[in-house]
Amino acid sequence: MFKSGYIGVIGNTNAGKSTLVNALVGQKVSIVSPKKQTTRNNILGILTKENFQLVFVDTPGIHKTKNNLDKSMMKNVRSAISSVDAVLYILDANKDLGSEEFDYIKKLTDLPLVVGISKVDISNQEKVFKIIAKLSSIKEISAIVPFSSIKNTNLDIILEEILKILPEESEKNLFFEEEMYTDQSTKFMVAEIIREKALLLLNEELPYGAAIEITKYTEKNDLLEIDADFICEKERHKAIIIGKGGLMLKQIGSQARLDIENLVQKKVMLKIWVKVNLNWRQNKNFVV
Ligand SMILES: Nc1nc2c(ncn2[C@@H]2O[C@H](COP(=O)(O)OP(=O)(O)O)[C@@H](O)[C@H]2O)c(=O)[nH]1
């Protein structure tokens, strides 16, 4: 007996979706930061075991706008929802569940649905119970699971509940080869790692519209040589990214290099150039 399926991981930005997908897959497939809109593309995290293959679709998340939450939610997640077998909806245990989001969850019940309540390590039972009580009127929800990705609490239950709602298959239906844990190229992941360090280190100062582009990616014996352009739109943005005496860029580079070495399992030489380019925006990799 085998089970497989695509699971759309949906919820507000910062709810903890990417952290959960990384924890379930056991590999860092999706970058994480306290900043909104950290995840920009739908990223696949694949978990394959003896009797199942789950493909998690990590989505950029719902970007809350004051007047039209519903519309923007739909826009952000529509493509993920249209192609998945089940939905894993993530709510932050520390945030109240508002009526708009409640209505949105209700609408998702056309698909098999599990709700995860994240970050219970920094929340309390009262808050969690309040959310569960509100959700209890949506009978179609298969399971509500409070969890913590960071403390590894109830992640096994999340998997169990997802497997319960997927149909059994008579043959082993693999979407991806067993050893794959993402569909992304290593090169894309390298750009994402640099973006993550910039998000974390520059924090609020990260200029809007900056991007990372890998311009060289060459393996020489045991060494991987990577050149990257950090593209921004204004000279003063360039100064912020480089920092006093080049210190900021150096920090971004050395933190990124460590993660990249971990990813590729070899020594990495990473050079980053900061460039100003006004007209790069089309088809490029946005940072913010
Ligand atoms: N304490 C705690 N923090 C978490 C947990 N999961 C995520 N976070 C933090 O919440 C922030 C947003 O996480 P992220 O996975 O990027 O959220 P996403 O926008 O839904 O993908 C990051 O700062 C994470 O470190 C958790 O289980 N416990």
Ligand SMILES: [Mg+2]
């Ligand atoms: Mg994310």
